[in-house]
Amino acid sequence: MNRVLLARLIDLVFVLFGVSIIVFLMIRLIxxxxxxxxxxxxxxxxxxxxxxxxxxxxxxxxxVEQYLLWAGAALRGDFGTSLWTGRPVAGEILLHLWPTLxxxxxxxxxxxxxxxxxxxxxxxxxxxxxxxxxxxxAIAGLTIPSFWLGIVLILLLASWAPGFASLGYVPFSEDxxxxxxxxxxxxxxxxxxxLANLSRLVRSAMLDALxxxxxxxxxxxxxxxxxxxxxxxxxxxxxxxxxxxxxxxGYLLGGAIVVEQVFAIPGLGRLILxxxxxxxxxxxxxxxxxxxxxxxxxNFLVDLLYIVVDPRVRx
Amino acid sequence: xxxxxxxxxxxxxxxxxxxxxxxxxxxPLFAPYDPMAQSVARRLRAPTELNWFGTDQLGRDVLTxxxxxxxxxxxxxxxxxxxxxxxxxxxxxVAAYYRGWLDRIIMRIMDVLFAFPVMLLAIxxxxxxxxxxxxxxxxxxxxxxxxxxxxxRGPALVLCESEYVAGxxxxxxxxxxxIFLHILPNLASVVLVQTSLLLSxxxxxxxxxxxxxxxxxxxxxxxxLMLSEGRNFLMLSPWSAIFAGFAILFLSFGFNLLGDAxxxxxxxxLRGQP
Numbered sequence: 001m002n003r004v005l006l007a008r009l010i011d012l013v014f015v016l017f018g019v020s021i022i023v024f025l026m027i028r029l030i031x032x033x034x035x036x037x038x039x040x041x042x043x044x045x046x047x048x049x050x051x052x053x054x055x056x057x058x059x060x061x062x063x064v065e066q067y068l069l070w071a072g073a074a075l076r077g078d079f080g081t082s083l084w085t086g087r088p089v090a091g092e093i094l095l096h097l098w099p100t101l102x103x104x105x106x107x108x109x110x111x112x113x114x115x116x117x118x119x120x121x122x123x124x125x126x127x128x129x130x131x132x133x134x135x136x137x138a139i140a141g142l143t144i145p146s147f148w149l150g151i152v153l154i155l156l157l158a159s160w161a162p163g164f165a166s167l168g169y170v171p172f173s174e175d176x177x178x179x180x181x182x183x184x185x186x187x188x189x190x191x192x193x194x195l196a197n198l199s200r201l202v203r204s205a206m207l208d209a210l211x212x213x214x215x216x217x218x219x220x221x222x223x224x225x226x227x228x229x230x231x232x233x234x235x236x237x238x239x240x241x242x243x244x245x246x247x248x249x250g251y252l253l254g255g256a257i258v259v260e261q262v263f264a265i266p267g268l269g270r271l272i273l274x275x276x277x278x279x280x281x282x283x284x285x286x287x288x289x290x291x292x293x294x295x296x297x298x299n300f301l302v303d304l305l306y307i308v309v310d311p312r313v314r315x
Numbered sequence: 316x317x318x319x320x321x322x323x324x325x326x327x328x329x330x331x332x333x334x335x336x337x338x339x340x341x342x343p344l345f346a347p348y349d350p351m352a353q354s355v356a357r358r359l360r361a362p363t364e365l366n367w368f369g370t371d372q373l374g375r376d377v378l379t380x381x382x383x384x385x386x387x388x389x390x391x392x393x394x395x396x397x398x399x400x401x402x403x404x405x406x407x408x409v410a411a412y413y414r415g416w417l418d419r420i421i422m423r424i425m426d427v428l429f430a431f432p433v434m435l436l437a438i439x440x441x442x443x444x445x446x447x448x449x450x451x452x453x454x455x456x457x458x459x460x461x462x463x464x465x466x467x468r469g470p471a472l473v474l475c476e477s478e479y480v481a482g483x484x485x486x487x488x489x490x491x492x493x494i495f496l497h498i499l500p501n502l503a504s505v506v507l508v509q510t511s512l513l514l515s516x517x518x519x520x521x522x523x524x525x526x527x528x529x530x531x532x533x534x535x536x537x538x539x540l541m542l543s544e545g546r547n548f549l550m551l552s553p554w555s556a557i558f559a560g561f562a563i564l565f566l567s568f569g570f571n572l573l574g575d576a577x578x579x580x581x582x583x584x585l586r587g588q589p
Contacts, residue, residue: 011426018427029443132324139575143567145519147526148560151546155553254434258523262546273527276442288439292431299430 004307012300016293020074023289024067027281079286089286092271097290099169100260100267102179104252106187111194112245116238118195119202120229126207141196146255150189150262157185169265186263190255194248201244205237212236239310246302250295325576331569339385348376350383350536361554369554372544377555381562383536388566391448391531392517395455400510402456403463408494410464411471422468425461433458437520441529448537451530455517466509467502474498504581511574518567538563 061069073080079089122134157164165181172179209215210233218228257269268287275283338345353373360370368377406425410418428436437454444450474480475498483493524530525539533540538559545556 014423015427015430018423019430022427022431023439026439026443135575136324136572139571140564140568143515143519143564143571145522145542145560145563145567147523148542148556148563151542151549151553151556152560155549158550250432254432255523257434257438258527261527261543269527272438273529276438276446276529281442284439284442288431288435291435295432296430 005304008300008303012296015296019292019296020071020289021067023285023292024070026288027285028063030281074286074289079289080282082280082283089283092283093268093287093290096266096268096271098171098267099265100253100256100269102172103183103186103190103256103260103265103267104249106183107190107194107252107256108245108248110187110191111198111248112241114191114195115198115202115241116234119199119237120206120234122199122203123206123210124229135200138196138200141192142200144192146189146193147258147262149192150186150259153185153189154262167264169267182263182265186259186265189262190252190259193255194252197248198241198244201241202237205240206233209233209237239306242302242306242309246299249298253291253295322580324572325580328569328573328576331565332573335385335566335569336389338382339389342382342386345382348379350375350379351534361552368558369552371541371555372548377541377558380536380541380555381538381558384538384541384559385562385566387448387531387535387537388518388521388539388563391452391521392455392514394449395452395521396459396510396514396517398452398456399459399513400463400506403460403465404467404506406460407464407467408471408498411468411475412490412494412498418468421464425464428457429461429465431458433520434523437524438527438529441524446529446532448525448531448535451521451524454524455520458520459513459517462513463506463509466505470502470505471498474501504577508574508578508581511570511577515567515570515574518563518570522563538566 070080077090079093081087082089082092085092122131122138125131125134154166157166165178166185168182170178170182206229210229212233215228215233218232219225223232253268256267257272259265260267260269261273268291272284272287274280275287347367353375354370357370362369368381371377371380403425406421410421431439436458437451440454440457441450444453480493480497483497488497521530522539522542525537526543527539528543531537531540533544541559542556542563545553545559549556
C-alpha cells in the first residue's frame with residue numbers, strides 16, 4: 001500500500017515538474033523578443049527601456065536561474081504581476097477561478113449522476129435495433145459541439161421562456177437562485193458529452209460485470225434482478241468509471257473555457273483569452289500552470305481513491 | 316443478425332464520411348457562390364431557393380461558406396492528426412523496441428504532455444505561435460502525439476516479445492526491417508480506429524479554437540468562426556450559426572461512428588466497449 005502510494009507521489013512530483021518546465025519554456029519560445037512585444041504596445045522602444053524591463057522580468061539572467069526564480073515564486077503562490085494592470089496575477093486568477101470551477105463541478109455532477117442509470121439501461125437492452133440506436137445516440141451526444149449546443153439552448157429558451165435569465169453570472173453568495181438559474185444552460189451544454197461518454201463506459205463495465213460468476217451466484221440464490229444489477233454488478237462497474245471521471249475534469253476545464261464565452265461568464269476562459277489578446281504572458285503562463293496543476297492533482301486524488309476502492313491495486 | 320447490423324453501421328459511417336470528405340475537398344466545384352462575395356442588400360437572409368442555408372451578416376452564402384469551412388477544418392485536422400500519428404507512433408515504437416532509458420525518457424515526456432488539459436495546452440501553443448489555422452493544427456498535433464505514443468507502445472511491447480520477432484532477429488533482420496515489416500502491420504487496426512476517433516475529436520477542438528478566435532482567422536471560411544460570428548446576430552438570423560453547428564456535428568459524428576464501427580469489425584474482442 002505504502003509503496004504504491006510512494007510511487008504515485010513520485011510520479012506526481014515529476015509530472016508537475018515537467019509541466020512547470022513546459023509552461024516556463026513556452027514563453028521563451030515566442031518568436032521575436034517578447035520584451036520588445038510587451039514594450040511595443042504603448043511605448044517607444046529604446047535600449048534603456050528594453051534593459052530596464054529585461055531586468056524587471058529577470059530576462060538578463062541565465063535560463064536555469066530564471067526558471068528556479070520563477071518556479072520558486074510560483075510555489076509560494078507568487079506568479080508575478082500582470083503586465084498591463086500591474087496587479088498580482090494570482091489575485092486575477094482567484095477572481096476568475098470560481099465561476100469556472102462552479103460550472104465544471106455542476107457539469108460533472110449532471111453528467112456523472114445521469115450516466116449511471118442511463119448506462120445501466122443501455123446495458124440491459126443489449127443487442128438488436130435498440131442497442132444500435134442507443135450507440136448512435138451516444139456518439140451523437142459525444143460529438144455535439146458544446147458551444148453550439150449552448151447557443152441552440154439560448155435560442156430555444158428565448159422563445160419558450162423569455163423571462164429566464166440565461167446569460168452572465170452572479171455569485172452564489174449574493175443570489176443563489178439567480179446563480180443556479182444562469183448556470184443551468186451552460187452546465188447542461190457542457191455535461192452532454194460527459195454524459196454520453198460516461199454512460200457508454202458504465203454500459204460496457206456493466207456488461208462485463210453482469211457476465212461474472214458472482215452475478216450468476218446472486219441470481220441463482222434468487223435475488224431480485226434490480227438488486228443484482230444495482231447492488232452487485234454496479235459496484236464493480238463503478239471502478240473504471242472513477243478513473244474516467246478524473247480524466248473528464250480535463251475535458252471539462254477546457255470545455256468550460258469555450259462554453260463560458262457563449263454564456264458571458266467571467267471565468268478563466270475570459271481571463272486567458274483577454275491575456276492572449278493583450279499578450280499578457282505572465283497571466284497566460286500562470287493560468288495554464290494553475291489549471292493544469294489542479295487537473296493533475298484531481299487525477300492523483302482519483303488514483304488514491306482507486307487504491308482505496310479496489311484492494312487488488314494495493315498488491 | 317447483430318453482425319449484419321454492425322456492418323450496416325460501418326457502411327453507413329463510411330458513406331457519411333466519404334460524402335463529407337468529397338464535399339470538403341471538392342468545395343470549389345460544388346459551392347454555388349464565391350465564398351468571399353459579399354452583398355449588403357442580401358445580408359442575414361433566411362434560407363431561400365437562391366441561398367439554401369441563408370446568408371450571413373455580410374450577405375455571403377452560408378452553404379458556400381460551410382462547404383469551404385469543411386475544407387479548412389478537414390485539411391487542418393488531417394494534417395494535425397497525421398503529424399501526431401507519425402510523431403507519436405514513431406516515439407511509441409522506438410520506446411517499445413529499444414526499452415531501457417530511451418523508453419523511460421520518451422514516455423516520461425509523453426506523460427507530462429498528457430497531463431495538460433487538451434484545450435489549455437492548445438491555447439498555450441497558440442499563444443506562442445499566434446492565431447492561425449496552422450497554429451491550431453500544430454497545437455492539435457502536439458496534444459495528440461502522446462496519445463498515439465501510448466497507444467502504440469503497449470501492443471508493440473507485446474509484439475517485440477513474440478517468437479516471430481525473435482525469429483526475424485535471429486536471421487539477422489535489421490531493427491528498421493523488424494519495426495516496419497513485422498511490428499507495424501500488426502498495429503494497423505489499432506491505429507486505424509484511433510485515428511478515426513481522434514479525427515472526430517480534433518474537428519471539435521479545431522472548431523472550438525476557431526470559435527474562440529484562436530484558429531482560422533477571418534475572412535477565411537471556417538465552421539467555428541461562422542458560429543462565433545453568427546452568434547452576434549442570433550436573434551436576427553440564427554441560420555449561419557445553426558447550420559455551421561450541424562456541419563461540425565456531422566463531420567465529427569461521421570468520424571466517431573467510423574472509428575466505433577471499425578473497432579467492432581476489426582477487433583471482435585473489444586466489441587461493445589466505449
